[in-house]
Amino acid sequence: MNELYKIGGVVVRGESRGKSLGFPTANIRLNKKIPEGIYAGTVTFNGATYHSASFVGSAKTFQKKDVKLESYIFDFNNDIYGKRITVKLYKKVRENIKFDSVEELVERMKKDVEEIKEFFITAEI
8 A cells, every 4th residue: 555645854842732642652753735634644753653543734733833743653662852754645544623621622632543553454455
């Protein structure tokens, strides 16, 4: 399966919001226009490739306007700030939406991760 988008960049510090919600993310600056939403993706770092749930957009639930790329890398716990990664986005899972509460957002993120894990079970990636 071919990726929809491929983005390379250096991991930068965000607001650590993902980490506080139980979904630490690797953030890189976007160098191209990508439709906002949640994607099934991969992150390649140091020659190894990991499955990920990637978010492109502004954090509407937190009234943020800046558009960014954040990837929650499955089964990964390395400090990669300042390191170069490549993110490939394969399937858009849902649109970027504003949630009424942080709890609603976290519950939806859990569902997104499960859906993306199921996608990778059947996808040839």
